Amino acid sequence: MLYRTMKKTGDELSVLGFGCMRLPRKGMGIDEERAVNQIRYAVDHGVNYLDTALMYPGSEQLLGRALADGYREKVKLATKLPHMLVTSREDMDRMLDLQLKTLKTDHIDYYLIHSLTSGEGWGKMKSLGVADFLDAAKADGRIVNAGFSAHCAVGTFKEIVDDYDWDFCQIQYNYLDEMNQAGTEGLMYAASKGLGVVVMEPLRGGYLAGNPPAPVQAVWDEADVKRTPAEWALRWIWNHPEVTVVLSGMNEEQHIEENIRIASEACPNSLTEKELEIVDRAAEAYRETNRVGCTGCRYCMPCPAGVNIPGCFEAYNTDGGTLQSKVMYQLRVGGKMDGATPAYASLCKNCGKCVKVCPQHLPIPQHLSEVAKEYETFGARLIGGITVYALRLMRWNTMRKA
Template identity: 65%
Template sequence: MQYRTMKSTGDKLSILGFGCMRLPRKGIGIDEERAVKQIRSAIDQGVNYLDTALLYPGSEALVGKALADGYREKVKLATKLPPAQVKKTEDMEKLLDVQLQKLQTDHIDYYLFHSITASDWKRLKDLGAADFVRKARADGRIRHIGFSTHSGIADFKQIVDDYAWDFCQIQYNILDETNQAGKAGLEYAAARGLGVVIMEPLRGGSLARAPPKEIQAIWDEAEVKRSPAEWALRWVWDHPEVTVVLSGMNDEKHIEENLRAAGEALPRSLSAKEIALVNRVKEAYRKKLKVGCTGCQYCMPCPAGVNIPGCFESYNNLYLGSPLQTKIMYMNHAGGGMDGTSPKALASQCIGCGKCVKKCTQHIDIPAELKQAAKELEGLDVKLMALFIRPLLGAFMRFSRWSNVRKARAK
């Protein structure tokens, strides 16, 4: 196992982190026996960074069980506070206490505000987030503080510059070099001394699946034969600014492959020939995308409130991964959130003003592409999801918050 030091904390962390969002399933729940064995086996082989969250159903409780019998002392544990469940100042204290109970520990090594935007962070600050963190660090419940985000570079920089963070967590992979925070965000955070944890290095597993024949043919040209998943992971690890790469591992063969690769991958270890090969794969994937949007954000803000890069990212994802998962994520991020209370940023909101076209560095006919994206992303299936699934998700979120607060009060 290779390790990298997070400069902001001094911790020596395994370059492969165990992401506990996609644990193995059994029926409608987690296969606890198998998941515990997988986590402990990974720790035994050098993994010392585990990532979970309150919003991952059953994950924190499972991780708590896996870290019994002395395993807690072997790892740095990361979990996340969900902003949507914070309605008043004391909620942050209550939720942290519930998480400590679930995880069967007295402290969280790496605590994150979960998937925040700049506006989320402003609201949390107004509710006393800085005082909450100060108190929790002083009494030892939190060791280090960070945030995760799927926002674009402008939002990302604003969050980074607004607080003395120890680390951040961003999505980064061979297809998201310019999307969301992207490479610019990776370098920006590292330059300011933040540790950087990478999520979705395989883009939700889409980069680990058997690729189209024309893309596999490019991989086959490599002198050193590797799976698409290993190539994708090694490309991320090749960046010296990266501290930890999270993998949502739930299959023993995949875990062993990732562990082996993590024992060899050094920063700047890919040859120029190998990097050129990866670049050819990236271009081959991009040719399959519907819109050549790079996520540069120059088209923003949209007068009609459309999240133009986000809509195009979802539109492209329809042809790279799971259509159902993509549409659910689109409904969540652009359609008003899980509970329907967030501002909508749908492709169908485009009024065709054309202001974005003048700013687009890729010369995309944005209104025309948004119209097509709306047809494919906002069909009857998505409308039915919004009609039936959103109320269920909203009810789940409200019940989860009520349950967590009740548990905290009962402590």
């Protein structure tokens, strides 16, 4: 296992982190015996960064059990404060104390504000006193390092980076998202400020693993060294020295073994120019198979009508049409995650401004109408409403336990 240093803390962290959102399932819940065995196997083979969240049903409870028998002392534990459930300064302390109890520990090594998707979400947390909360929790030892995870545009991301003395951050990053969300620009910015960077969604929820479209596989077949699509994706991220840890939501024993092997070999700046060019071509081949060839460059933004154009297309392209993609659309584009102003595709006024500046020369209004037709149906909006209700129910249940 290779390790990299978290800049502000000096911690030597495994380049591979175990993401505990997608633990193996059995019936309606987590397959506890299998999940515990998987986590302990990974730790025994060098993984020392484990990531969970209150919002991942059953994950913190499972991890509390998995880290018994001396395993807690072998790892750095990361979990998150769900800002979408917070309505007061007191909520923050109550949730953290509940998490400590659930995880059966007296401190969280890496504590994050969970999934900031807009400036509104961060603004709400600031107004409720999150800076005071983090300072106090660090001072009394309940948390060691403070960070945030983000799915927001790079401009907002930079503002959040500059707005508190963070130790680290967590971003979605892979070779299809170089210009999407924080992207490469955000990665470099956070690193320049001394923050450690944890990467989530290196495989875009599995989209970049498995069996790729034929045009993509044809590109991989041209490489001198044969690798799986997952290995190409992971090695591309680890090639960036600015990245500290890459999280993988591992739930298959074979995948855990493969990822540990790759994480023992993938050094910074180890890909050749030819290999980097192959990854670039694979990314282009993926985009050509997407329903919309958007790169996430954001030249089309801001939209005069308030549409989150890249966000609409990201949801539309990622496993397009699935229940998960529609939920993400409602949460992020619809502002249901953090109370942001809705930025739906249907808000488009067909002004044409975006078409004039799009480097890909995409008929953006036409594609937005396609997104609205599929993602803003009664059923899709019902999913959004159910999601909001589920969040409220989760808050009630969390506060009851706390």
